[in-house]
Structure formats: C-alpha cells, structure tokens
Amino acid sequence: MDLKNNILPHALPKHIAIIMDGNGRWAKQQGMIRAFGHENGTKSVKETVEACAELGIENLTLYAFSTENWNRPKLEVQTLMKLLVSSLTKELKTLNDNNIKLAAIGNLQALPKKVYKELSDAIESTKNNTRMTLSLALSYGSRDEIVNAVKEISIKVKNNIISHENIDESIINEHLYTQNLPDVDLLVRTSGEQRISNFLLWQIAYAELHFTSVLWPDFTRQHLYEAIIEYQKRERRFGKTSDQLS
Numbered sequence: 077m078d079l080k081n082n083i084l085p086h087a088l089p090k091h092i093a094i095i096m097d098g099n100g101r102w103a104k105q106q107g108m109i110r111a112f113g114h115e116n117g118t119k120s121v122k123e124t125v126e127a128c129a130e131l132g133i134e135n136l137t138l139y140a141f142s143t144e145n146w147n148r149p150k151l152e153v154q155t156l157m158k159l160l161v162s163s164l165t166k167e168l169k170t171l172n173d174n175n176i177k178l179a180a181i182g183n184l185q186a187l188p189k190k191v192y193k194e195l196s197d198a199i200e201s202t203k204n205n206t207r208m209t210l211s212l213a214l215s216y217g218s219r220d221e222i223v224n225a226v227k228e229i230s231i232k233v234k235n236n237i238i239s240h241e242n243i244d245e246s247i248i249n250e251h252l253y254t255q256n257l258p259d260v261d262l263l264v265r266t267s268g269e270q271r272i273s274n275f276l277l278w279q280i281a282y283a284e285l286h287f288t289s290v291l292w293p294d295f296t297r298q299h300l301y302e303a304i305i306e307y308q309k310r311e312r313r314f315g316k317t318s319d320q321l322s
C-alpha cells in the first residue's frame with residue numbers, strides 16, 4: 077500500500093530535519109565494513125530528498141556529519157568526506173532538474189578544502205532554485221552554533237551595531253547557521269536511538285519527534301510518509317489548552 081495517499085496535503089510540516097543514523101550497524105548486519113553502510117545510506121538520502129520535494133516540503137535538513145564525528149577513526153572520516161564529494165558531483169544535476177536549492181549549516185571552514193570547494197560550487201549553482209531548500213548539516217554541532225552566534229552578537233554589541241537591550245529571540249535566530257530557515261516541525265531519527273546528539277537544539281524547541289528503529293540505509297519514502305502521517309495526527313498545542321485551539 078502506498079502511504080502517500082494518507083497524507084493531508086494542507087497540513088505538511090514546513091521543515092523536516094532528519095538524524096540519519098545506523099549506517100554502521102546496517103553494514104555490520106551484512107558482514108560488511110562500515111563504509112559499505114555509508115555508501116548505501118546515500119541511496120536513502122536520494123530517495124528522501126526526492127520524496128520531500130514531490131510532496132511539497134519546503135525545507136529538509138539532513139544531519140550528515142557532526143562536530144563529534146571528527147573523533148571517528150581517520151579512515152572513516154576520509155570515507156565520509158569522499159562520499160560527500162562524489163554524491164555532490166553525481167547529484168548536482170538532479171538538484172537543478174528538480175529545482176532544489178542546496179544549503180549547508182555547520183563549521184564549514186573545518187571541512188577539507190576539496191569538500192568545501194565542491195560544496196560551495198553546488199550551493200552557488202542551485203542558489204536560484206525555489207521548490208525546496210535542502211540543508212546539509214556538516215561539521216555541525218548545535219553548541220558550536222550557539223557559541224558562534226554569541227561571539228558574533230557580542231562583537232556587534234561592542235561595535236554599537238546592536239544594543240544589548242535589543243537582544244531577543246529573533247536576533248539570536250539570525251545569528252545561527254540556520255538563519256533563513258523556519259523552526260523544525262518534525263524531527264526524525266532512525267536506528268532506534270532516542271537522543272538528539274547535538275542537533276538543532278534551539279530550532280527543535282517545539283518540533284514533533286519521531287523515532288524509528290529502521291536503520292538509515294533501509295529508510296524508504298514509505299518510512300518518511302509514516303513519519304508525516306504520525307505528525308499530522310498530533311495536536312500541536314504550543315502551551316495552550318486543547319480547547320483554545322478549536
């Protein structure tokens with residue numbers, strides 16, 4: 077059965093964020109090395125991006141590499157960086173054909189030069205696309221993002237560009253890597269882990285959370301539809317009472 081038919085088109089989340097987890101365990105289950113899991117994970121990325129664009133999701137943010145992931149074995153980090161470059165090269169045309177704008181959030185300066193260059197070129201080449209914004213979280217850590225925002229704001233206060241009395245939520249928002257994105261409506265994590273792992277702490281303040289035990293390389297569009305259907309059944313009260321909403 078195609079679960080797509082059960083999705084209400086008028087109540088779509090505006091921003092879906094996904095913690096793509098479980099590549100290593102998936103590979104282990106097949107008796108393969110972790111890199112095999114990462115390679116197969118790229119298929120799920122492609123399917124998810126296409127499914128979101130087709131549905132009319134405006135913003136999709138994918139957690140691809142965390143600040144903590146730099147502590148993995150050097151070889152695995154290299155494999156992930158190579159995979160990123162090859163996927164960008166391979167999929168750039170698809171992004172443009174589908175009118176998808178690529179963006180990146182994170183400490184991008186920490187990426188190897190080649191990755192940074194490939195990424196910047198892809199971002200530049202898709203910048204006028206309007207159907208959906210696909211943001212890749214790379215060398216991303218939410219605490220790093222907040223530290224960075226505090227530094228930028230304090231420099232502006234020092235230089236009298238912002239007065240400290242005027243610091244509010246929107247000023248903080250504007251100084252996060254996600255500045256142009258709306259808050260996350262739906263956060264999905266695969267692989268059965270029920271934690272946030274330093275992802276979008278500020279932006280998920282009122283997100284609906286969806287945890288699935290499916291490992292990322294096994295994640296299909298039907299799993300995405302399942303998450304959206306569950307999201308649409310929830311009552312988002314934002315602190316109000318249920319009666320106030322109707």
Ligand code: IPE
Nearest residue numbers: 096097098099100101102140
């Ligand atoms: C997610 O899969 C990919 C990245 C974090 C880069 P993992 O590599 O974390 O896979 P597990 O969690 O070890 O199974």
Ligand code: IPE
Nearest residue numbers: 095096097139140141142273
């Ligand atoms: C989170 O997954 C980061 C990404 C999916 C890129 P991890 O596998 O690194 O998270 P932990 O360490 O299990 O929390």
Ligand code: MG
Nearest residue numbers: 097098099100
């Ligand atoms: Mg993991």
